[in-house]
Amino acid sequence: MIASAAATSSGLGAFGFIIIIALYFLPVIIAFSRKVTNVGSVLVINLFLGWTVIGWVVALAMAVKSKTPQVVVVTSSTPLPGCSKCGTALIPGQQYCSNCGTARSPVT
Numbered sequence: 001m002i003a004s005a006a007a008t009s010s011g012l013g014a015f016g017f018i019i020i021i022a023l024y025f026l027p028v029i030i031a032f033s034r035k036v037t038n039v040g041s042v043l044v045i046n047l048f049l050g051w052t053v054i055g056w057v058v059a060l061a062m063a064v065k066s067k068t069p070q071v072v073v074v075t076s077s078t079p080l081p082g083c084s085k086c087g088t089a090l091i092p093g094q095q096y097c098s099n100c101g102t103a104r105s106p107v108t
């Protein structure tokens with residue numbers, strides 16, 4: 001009874017150790033499974049800074065980062081498409097020029 005309980009607990013201990021290792025390298029596992037481009041960076045940060053919680057979180061964040069970063073703000077850096085006739089800036093989605101009423105040229 002006692003012997004079997006001890007064996008069970010030691011088995012759980014080994015299993016728990018594997019779980020901890022897997023959790024520690026979770027960012028690398030995610031990075032590999034997602035085939036992200038910066039797997040090497042994730043591995044280095046996970047390996048050397050993973051013991052700090054911040055390093056682990058940074059590695060995880062890099063692992064789950066989308067492969068093609070989406071540009072959220074476009075209008076602030078690039079000029080708005082202008083009207084083909086009068087050149088008035090058109091709001092994205094605006095179909096007709098607010099100045100002269102010309103239908104905007106189709107966005108290619």
Ligand SMILES: [Zn+2]
Nearest residue numbers: 083086097100
């Ligand atoms: Zn116009």
